[in-house]
Amino acid sequence: MDKYIEMVRIRFLMMLAYRTNYYSGILIYSINIGAYFFLWSAIYGDKGNIQGLSVLQMSTYVAVAWMARAFYFNNIDREIALEIKEGKVAVELLRPYHYLGMKTMQAFGEGVFRLLFFSMPGMIFIAFVFPLEFPGNAATWIFFALSLVFSFIINTQINLLTGIMTFFLFNNDGLIRAKRVVVDLFSGLLLPISFYPGWAQGVMQYFPFQAISYVPNMIFTEAYKGNELLQALLYQGIWAILLLIPIQLLWMLAKKQMVIQGG
């Protein structure tokens, strides 16, 4: 266990060394949030609320969605793809840890760094510029934090799956790009899931994507309460466990595939 925690620490320190990049990152995210803020204000026009969300809740939703993304977002799919292409993965497999577990820990170190140096200052900055509504209830914050941990797990699992696919596709830049687009759309980052037509919502229920962004955002804006909130967390938990199955299966297949390539 110690070595995994060490991984988190090392990645955190590595990110700290390159932190200047993150100041421009905060600006990028703020600009994005700003664009959506004006767009949504125009969409709302003089309507009080759409699908149960007020304008104020909507701008909070957008701000939290992007700032939470900074925490769960990582590039481990790209890193895995690169290590496979360069053959470094062979050495990694000889080392005394589980390769995927180690990658997850690196992603976590990166996530914690971004949360502290990116999301939090970014959120404070945004709160000065745009009207936002922060939950006053301590329980909401705790549930939000819990939900965010699940977001990280599920997004990382999807990244691991995309990364492992490199073993079979050799070059998967296209797949990584396609995955990013799908996650942005179906996770609820760009649009709350409740805005989609009923049939689309029905289809999306059978995919893990809305566990990444929609669920924590709805908790933060206090649109989910009581039973609905618990169900949403359960939904996240179930997907976090279910996704372990394809990862394990593909990983076992991939290791066999590796031997053939290396032979």
Next chain:
Amino acid sequence: MYYVSMFIQYAGQYMKTRLQYRADVLVEIFSDFLFQAVNLIFILVVFGHTQSLSGWNQNEIIFIYGFFLIPFAIFGAFFNIWDFNERYIVKGEMDRILTRPIHSLFQVTLERMELESLFGAVTGFAVMMYAGSQLGLPFYWHDPLVFTLFTVGGVLVYAGIFIMIASISFYSDSRTSIMPMMYNIGNYGRYPVDIYNKAIRFVLTWILPFAFVGMYPAAYFLRKEEWYTYAFLTPIVGVAFFLIAVFVWNQGVKQYRGAGN
């Protein structure tokens, strides 16, 4: 003439290398297509809940998006220099470029061509045609001409902005993430500028004139006469920004000292 034959030779080489990895090219075209679809879905879902966006209806917004895709695709195919800093400055590739007898900027853009992006122009055209027919827009004999002019203007605006940002690398070799930021700001230009506040409108018109890639020129074809002045400025702004960018680039090259050893 020499530059034309150079271009044809590079394009030929490019086709050969890409055809080696056909599956990857297909996946890339598909992911581009998916990206365009996402933006379209966004517009469609939004208009499921509202009738108009500051007086612009759904088909008008879709039309602007369709128009935007065309110059954007052409820009993506020929000016794919978003990783210029990393590839040419940090890795020292610029030294190789400078030893050759064609203009350095032309050569860099040739090397970074990504012709499959042009498929985006086809989708853009289809989207525009669809929205246009829904709106029953009038069509005049000079429209194709104006369209070509505006498209070239839009491409030059995009190219100008990104060349200027790439030129920063000549002065400071530290890595920056300005490039992805610009891609995001570029998206602002796809929506009618009257939804933004005055400051953003000014920036999008005169400082980072992305509105000239989508909304202003599209407004001409939508026959919104109040925007005609801006629409006709498109090619002028494009040429002006591109010339400034080439000037900045040339100054940067003079300044450039080479990387590493």
